[in-house]
Amino acid sequence: MSTPTTQQDTAAIRETLTAFLEQRTKxxxxxxxxxxxxxxxxxxxxxxxxxxxxxxxxxxxxxxxLTLDNFRSVDAMTALVLRLRGAGDE
Known part of the structure; x- marks a missing residue:
């Protein structure tokens, strides 16, 4: 049974990715x-x-x-993670 993605999940993923990028790129x-x-x-x-x-x-x-477009922005990576997580719920 799949659970709906919440805005909290999206925000948490975006925050984690942003923090990693900002720490690595300064x-x-x-x-x-x-x-x-x-x-x-x-x-x-x-x-x-x-x-x-x-x-x-x-x-x-x-x-x-596995394309650059999926890693082009924090938003693109967030969408990728959400999509991949959803694929495992079936």
Whole structure:
């Protein structure tokens, strides 16, 4: 049985991701900023971000989900985590 995603879940994921990015980049990060076009995230750091997302939220990112677009912003990563968590509820 699946439980509906709450705004609290979304806010907690967004807060965790933002804190990690700000700590690693030493820069304030808005949830909708493009992390790649601003240069805050390089392809090497993207791999670290992938590991952080998987370990912090207990999800597995692979296949069609393993794209830069899913890691382009805090909002995109939050949506990815919520989607992956929902896929496991079936």
């Amino acid at each position: 820069t304030a990060v808005a949830p909708d900023v493009d992390l790649f076009s601003t240069g805050l995230v390089t392809s090497l750091f993207a791999m670290e971000l992938l590991v952080h997302v998987e370990q912090s939220f207990g999800v597995q990112v692979g296949g069609a989900d």
